[in-house]
Amino acid sequence: MIRNITIIGSGVMGTGIAQSFALNGYRVTLNDISQEYLAKADIRIQADMETMIDEESISLLQKEQALQNIKYEIDIEKALELSDFIIEAIPEVLEMKWKLYSKIEKLISKDTIIASNTSTFPISRLAENASFANRMVITHFFNPAHLVPLVEIVKHEKTEESILAKTIELMRSIGKKPVVVKKEISGFIANRLQTALMREAFYLLNEGVASAEDIDTAVTAGPGFRWAFTGPIEIADFGGLDTWQRVFDNVAPELDKAVSAPNIIKALVAQNKLGAKSGEGIFHYGEETVSNKLNDRDRSYIQLNQIKKKDR
Ligand SMILES: NC(=O)c1ccc[n+]([C@@H]2O[C@H](COP(=O)([O-])OP(=O)(O)OC[C@H]3O[C@@H](n4cnc5c(N)ncnc54)[C@H](O)[C@@H]3O)[C@@H](O)[C@H]2O)c1
Incomplete structure (x- = not known):
């Protein structure tokens, strides 16, 4: 059962994705390369939730519970400790993503699902050197990720059907509308x-x-x-x-x-x-x-x- 979500990269997309999970009861660990970025992410998440309260979309209690569900962790090893599902949301630079994957593959359990939020790279390219292609998917959220329902899901030819099914179910459980991109194609659908x-x-x-x-x-x-x-x-x-x-x-x-x-x-x-x-x-x-x-x-x-x- 998926309970612990690790989001790597706490920028524009990572903060929005983190809120979507935390507001739906998941335990979220947000990781970045500096404490300063994590502190900024915390401020952004709180401000977004305040707007949701103003618009009566969530209550103060829901905000407080969601904030308790989010942990900010700079140490990648600790950030991945309990992770069932990882979403990589670091900049759109292939070499950076590859470097990260080669680091995390030594730190995760054999059941952890790895997702990338890439908007442009084909999954076959992303997973080129990774040992976890069978457990990898793209989950493409849209900005602002805590508000836009669409998530495009792309599978690798090696991705197991059960991993795809779990990913779809996970996205539905946080109120998103997942769609499956059945063929590798630039720009996906949207x-x-x-x-x-x-x-x-x-x-x-x-x-x-x-x-x-x-x-x-x-x-x-x-x-x-x-x-x-x-x-x-x-x-x-x-x-x-x-x-x-x-x-x-x-x-x-x-x-x-x-x-x-x-x-x-x-x-x-x-x-x-x-x-x-x-x-x-x-x-x-x-x-x-x-x-x-x-x-x-x-x-x-x-x-x-x-x-x-x-x-x-
Ligand atoms: N911004 C959008 O509208 C949008 C929409 C859909 C998809 N995307 C995709 O989402 C991903 C993230 O985009 P963004 O706009 O959130 O970028 P961003 O620049 O706002 O945030 C990226 C974050 O990743 C951190 N980071 C860099 N290297 C890291 C590492 N090795 N470990 C941990 N953290 C690291 C950076 O410090 C930064 O805080 C990209 O792949 C992008 O193409 C972006």
């Missing part, structure tokens, strides 16, 4: 769909078809509004496949087919205009605007989660 849409969004912006604000509104108030409950395949069925056949035949030839990042993005990156983190991207941001926007975003996601819990 980032492929998202990139396809964003390529077209930047094409429309570049062509001057609409303002950036209006393009965003065309998604959030239109298809995006529906997508929280009805996926594109069901939408095709509901709209009528004959109708969608005509939509594809008429519109698909006109869609952007670029195979690299949009020019607008390339030009802004070259000027170090990286978006919210540098104060300017497509839009301008003051420091307070960013934190207010993130806070508003999190509150909206918490409310959406409450509605989605009733989703059949």
Whole structure:
């Protein structure tokens, strides 16, 4: 039975993943390379839980119990001592991940399941030198990981079916919506769909078809509004496949087919205009605007989660 979860890497994703488990009664050990990062993670987790309390998604008691479930441990050996399930959430640098795997494989029991939160690496590449490929999976959470329900699960060709089944069950037990990626493919499912849409969004912006604000509104108030409950395949069925056949035949030839990042993005990156983190991207941001926007975003996601819990 899976009770003890070790999360390696307490950054953006590690802190969100830790909360999801701790709020559902699992004992979580969060590991990082410095006490300073672990202290920051503690502050972030407490602040996220405060927002959840404000939105009446959890009680003060649930917060206190969850915090008691989280241990911050800098010593990797101690962090892995009781571990049933490990989630690696360190930076997206293959050599760093390999180095970590070769260290941990000597420290874990033969039953421990090892998951990576990688967003880009194929599992065959990740497990290339690992002795634990039969017990390895990718569990790809989405930011903010304590609020977005989706977890994409990818198995290695050597991953045992029982390991996959346990991983799916574990994700469901913390209220997540796991989906299985059956073939090795770059971008998995959700980032492929998202990139396809964003390529077209930047094409429309570049062509001057609409303002950036209006393009965003065309998604959030239109298809995006529906997508929280009805996926594109069901939408095709509901709209009528004959109708969608005509939509594809008429519109698909006109869609952007670029195979690299949009020019607008390339030009802004070259000027170090990286978006919210540098104060300017497509839009301008003051420091307070960013934190207010993130806070508003999190509150909206918490409310959406409450509605989605009733989703059949
Ligand atoms: N940020 C996102 O939106 C997002 C979404 C999905 C998946 N991911 C993936 O999740 C993983 C983590 O991304 P992130 O955004 O949380 O990164 P991050 O930079 O915010 O956090 C990574 C943390 O790992 C720590 N770390 C580095 N080496 C370590 C080691 N050997 N042992 C223990 N800790 C170590 C760092 O100190 C840092 O605190 C990456 O693989 C990334 O591709 C990120």
